[in-house]
Amino acid sequence: DAEITQSPRHKITETGRQVTLACHQTWNHNNMFWYRQDLGHGLRLIHYSYGVHDTNKGEVSDGYSVSRSNTEDLPLTLESAASSQTSVYFCASSKRQDYGYTFGSGTRLTVV
């Protein structure tokens, strides 16, 4: 069965370190997204990609970057982790707008 997986599920890192969160989907979806979830804010879009070598900034992209070298993967990198980036991160993919998104299980990141 097709799926979308995120790793790790939980991570603790120190301020200033570079961190990469993985997202891998086997749906063959061109569209992939990264969201962060914080209390009182719902889910906010960080970065998104419409296909290989395409990346775009979302509403809260500062301090984050993504790259898309193949259809299946969209890793999210925190260049220099800050305590404000402590959050739950969700990856999602989509074939078409009317299908909505398929979400991964989330990564809980704590920056200490």
Add this chain to the structure above:
Amino acid sequence: AQKVTQAQTEISVVEKEDVTLDCVYETRDTTYYLFWYKQPPSGELVFLIRRNSFDEQNEISGRYSWNFQKSTSSFNFTITASQVVDSAVYFCALILMDSSYKLIFGSGTRLLVRP
């Protein structure tokens, strides 16, 4: 700009009560989809329903029902005879049928169903 508002931050009900979760959206586009997702305590996001902007028919699925009214830009979700397992955070979301695939979420409503 597009926006989704879920004014109810948290709702607490006793089991078997009916409860309605409100969702109000803003967009100037005429073609869009609305969604509801459930996030149980385990954390995953579970798709519940999608509705396109041209279909204002209400929908019922078991104890769940959805009322879509374009005149008031609302897409409310009602749980009839609530159960403890309904305890979760519920998100309403909007996506436009343009070249953007971005799903815009409300801030969520936390529902607590007490036994």
